[in-house]
Amino acid sequence: MKLGICGNTALENLADTLDKIYPGNDIITGSVDSFDVELSSPFGEFCDLDFCILSLDWERMYSPLFQYSYGDDPQKLKDGFSECVNFTKNLITKFRNTSNAKVLIFTPLSNNFLPTGFIDRLLPEPIQSQYNECHRIFDTMCRSLPDVYPVDLEFLSNRIGKLNTFDYDKKYLFNCPYSPLMLDEIALHIKSMISQFINYPVKCIVLDLDNTLWGGVVGETGPDQIILSDNGCGRAFKDFQAQIVRLYKQGIILAICSKNNTCDALEVMETNPHMLIRPSMISSFRINWDNKPQNLIQIAEELNIGLSSILFIDDSPSEREMVRNALPEIQILDLPYDPALYTDCLSKNHSYWPIEITTDDTAKNRYITSEKRRQQAAKIEKKIETYLRNSQITVTIAKANDTVLPRIVQLFNKTNQFNLTTRRYSQSALQKLLTNKENHLFYMDMKDKYGDYGTIAAALVLKDTIDSFILSCRAFGKSAEITFASFILSHLKAHGVKQIKAEFIPSGRNNMTKYFYRSIGFTLTESSPAGKLWTIDLQNEILNGPDWITIT
Structure with missing residues (x-):
């Protein structure tokens, strides 16, 4: 991984700390206070970064705020x-013209002491309000630019305490305002x-x-005697559930894996x-009462997700260790012994941090519920085509x-299975x-009488070559990929394209798509262990999609 650091602070200090905490990367540092040149006209190694870290001391950027x-x-x-934020925005925009690197930019960080309650009552607007408004302006800038992500220094400072955040000697001598502890926090973040x-x-x-979700063993105490309430120890479990519900609302799928009596467990959850x-x-x-590794494999298969996409939460160290040994791909949250610390433990875990939250994420659990209804309907139908025709897929x-x-x-x-190149x-x-x-970049939305799937496919066509062709796992089994490909080929033919090439690059997880292009009329022209190249003559007839799918 190639990381570039530029800005108006002591860049070497951050680079050394980052190298200590996150070794194995190629770290390039610019010159202090030359970030405007390095961003607007990247040269040398700054032209080929994976991540650009913009280390800005906003007190030096705009002192009137402080x-x-x-x-x-x-x-x-x-x-x-x-104006200062717009200046920074313009620099990042120029940088984006020559680089696809993701930009991690430091947020403004308030002073050590704010005289709130004294001078604040004499001011037209409180000092803290000024900071909050400036943070909003900064955040709006980050949201308006693709692949720009704030490194929230205020959050990190609050976590370790303002008294532990700054190093005033180094601030004035070396342009390094942060203490070693704060630099560690920044590097970890x-x-x-x-x-x-x-x-x-x-x-x-x-x-x-x-x-885990409540105190006690329901099979021993009965559903009425578990520990779950608004007070005391019961509140710790309720707060933990509240944190999980927050993740559910942002699109995280929830599943249960418990050694228990089904009736007792569901009675608690329902009543x-x-x-x-x-x-x-x-x-x-x-x-x-089956072993949990086997249950987790079944959950992954049922939900059509990889084991590496699962975070397992269990209070039992022995159960966690069994899963860790049997299924090392699964991520495990090591809950502390004290339930009062459960919520804090989950909050500190970053494995569920979303990079983006789309409408598809927030509706994901509804999609899965709809899919269960589809599966139940499919079991009733003896012929899959009859089921699909009755599903009213559009x-x-x-x-x-x-x-x-x-x-x-x-x-x-995120898509690995039906992804022809995994680029x-x-x-x-x-x-x-x-x-x-x-x-051209095409996409496909799908719905049926059971619910809305959202956006389930994408294809990138670079001139006369299909560079990428992707289908979400939640659309498997409907032949929607044939409809999507047929539409794209017909569109290109209508715009004068006579021949199209398409690539397949094996990844170890996309073997199901190995002969997809052959199935829709392409001819294999090149083959090697690194991949296959397929071509199709668009002057010939193009395969139509299945008759149970309607294009609207």
Whole structure:
């Protein structure tokens, strides 16, 4: 991984700390206070970065924010800060013209002491309000740019305490305002952020029940005697559930894996007034006496996700160790012995941090519920084609726009099974490719009478070559990929393209797509261990999609 650091602080200090905490990377540092040149006209090794860390001391960037006092015009201060932020935005935009690196930028960090309650009552606007408004302006800038992510120094400072944040001697002597402890926190946070881009967040949290979601063993105490309430120890379990519900709302799938009596467990989940996690929120249940590794494999198969996409939460160290030894791909949250610390333990875990939250994420659990209804209906139907025709499947296929692009980026970076090349693209990289009018990015939405699937497919065509072709696992078994490919080929033919090439690159996880292009009329022209190249003559007849799918 190649990391570049530029800004207006002592860059070597941050580089040394980052190398200590996150070794094995190639770290390039710019010159202090030369970030404007390094971003607007990248040269040398700054042209080929994976991540660019913009280490800005905002007190040096815009000192009036930190000197605000009686008699100052608060609006003038905000206008001045906005100009400074726009200057930074323009630099990043210029940088983006030559680099696809993700940018991690330091947020403003408030002073050690704010005289709130004294001078504040004499000011037109409180000092803290000024900081909050400037943070909002800064955050708006980050949201407006693709692949720009804030490194929240205020959050990190609050975690270790303001008294432990600054080193004033080094600030004035070496332009290094942060203490060694704060530098460690910054480096750890950057490491966590980068790991999310490499590994992508977990998709599913699998939960134990007894002494995890509530206190006590329901099979021994009975449903009425478990520990779950608004007070005392019961509140610790309820707060823990509340944190999990927050993750559920941002699109994390929930599943249950518990050695228990099904009736007792479901009675608690359905009837206990303090229970926040209800059965309707659970996408897969394994409440039985089987070993948990086997149950986790079944959950992954049922939900069509990889084991590496699962975070397992269980209070029992022995159960965690069994899963860790049997299924090392699964991520495990090591809960502390004291339930009062459960919520804090989960909050500190970064494996579920979302890079983006799209409408597909927030509706994901609804999709899965709908899919269960589809599966139940499919079991009743003896012939799969009859079932599919009765499902009233409709698709919408179009070229990508700014609204759907974040979801398409997710498909590129999270889909492994039906992904012909598994090439990963950031939003800015796709936007840059689409500036060439000969390139096309298609996507497909799908729904049926059971519910809406959302955006389930994407294809990137670079001139006369299908560079990437992707289908979400939740659309498997419907032949929607044939409809999608047929539409794209017909569109290209209508625009004068006579022949199309398409690539297949094996990844170890996409073997199911090895002969997809052959199945839709392509001819193999090149083959090697590194991949296959297929071609199709568009002057010949193009295979139509199945008659049970309607394009709207």
